[in-house]
Amino acid sequence: MERLVADPERCLAFIQRQEPLAWSDGLKGIGLERDGELIVVAVYEGWSGANIWMHTAKTPGVTLTSRAFYAAAFDYPFNQLKVKRASAYVEEVNVAANRIARHLGFSPEARLACAGRTGGDVIIYRMWRDECRFIARST
Numbered sequence: 001m002e003r004l005v006a007d008p009e010r011c012l013a014f015i016q017r018q019e020p021l022a023w024s025d026g027l028k029g030i031g032l033e034r035d036g037e038l039i040v041v042a043v044y045e046g047w048s049g050a051n052i053w054m055h056t057a058k059t060p061g062v063t064l065t066s067r068a069f070y071a072a073a074f075d076y077p078f079n080q081l082k083v084k085r086a087s088a089y090v091e092e093v094n095v096a097a098n099r100i101a102r103h104l105g106f107s108p109e110a111r112l113a114c115a116g117r118t119g120g121d122v123i124i125y126r127m128w129r130d131e132c133r134f135i136a137r138s139t
Contacts, residue, residue, distance in 0.1 A: 002033065003033050004032055005032075005033055011038070014041045015056075018057045019097075029041055030042055042055070051087055054073075054088050074134040078135050090123050091121075092122065093118065104127070105131055106125035110124040111123055
């Protein structure tokens with residue numbers, strides 16, 4: 001059985017098993033549980049009014065069939081916070097995370113040379129609200 005949960009601390013701990021991400025004031029997180037275990041999360045930080053930083057992680061090898069998770073994950077920044085854009089940063093060497101960012105609809109916007117933990121580049125992604133295929137839009 002799958003269910004959505006809003007639990008920032010638990011979602012952050014899930015992400016931290018894959019990527020270093022520190023707690024910050026205002027951090028929010030949602031996750032999808034399957035049989036009581038988180039399988040995918042979205043964590044948000046750095047809300048500026050116009051932008052929010054979004055981080056996602058999933059259990060390796062788990063196939064997601066729930067469009068409801070993505071609808072909820074993008075509803076929060078675009079419909080609840082009313083941001084114009086969501087941003088994400090991914091180390092270039094993390095091929096899987098770069099693939100997921102593009103699959104979700106994020107577009108590469110900038111490259112930070114040598115900014116990664118191991119000296120590699122970091123890719124900055126962005127998604128404009130009107131590019132998001134997961135949210136309902138009011139008329």
